[in-house]
Amino acid sequence: MKTFIRALLLRVASITIFISALFINGYAFILPAVISLALIGYSWAYISVSATSLISKMAKENNRGSVMGGYNLIASLGSMVGSLAGGILSANLSSCLISFSLSWQFLEAQLL
Numbered sequence: 001m002k003t004f005i006r007a008l009l010l011r012v013a014s015i016t017i018f019i020s021a022l023f024i025n026g027y028a029f030i031l032p033a034v035i036s037l038a039l040i041g042y043s044w045a046y047i048s049v050s051a052t053s054l055i056s057k058m059a060k061e062n063n064r065g066s067v068m069g070g071y072n073l074i075a076s077l078g079s080m081v082g083s084l085a086g087g088i089l090s091a092n093l094s095s096c097l098i099s100f101s102l103s104w105q106f107l108e109a110q111l112l
Helices: 001-021 026-058 061-092 096-111
Strands: none
Touching: 001 026, 061 096
16 A cells, blocks of 8 residues: 555656646656656556555455456556547647647546
8 A cells, every 4th residue: 555655656756747848848847858758657556556556555356457457458458548539639630739739738637
């Protein structure tokens, strides 16, 4: 549980860095954005393992399989929808900086 909470706090901090980087003009936002996305990936490694363990421990013995299946279904659907929305936005927006930032916002939203 402690690992999960620490990973969530790291995730919140990295999303805060990313959102504040969106207000930087020009290409200067790329470095804070890359750092925050690296932290998001790092925290996701802890969140995914911890969440699976927490769900397994909290579910009752008789419906543990269906609860784990539901969790995996929601995580997979979120990944597909976030990737699809980010790709559509990126393809339809003219500015590469705007499309980059918006597509990552959708990706972050589905990872939360």
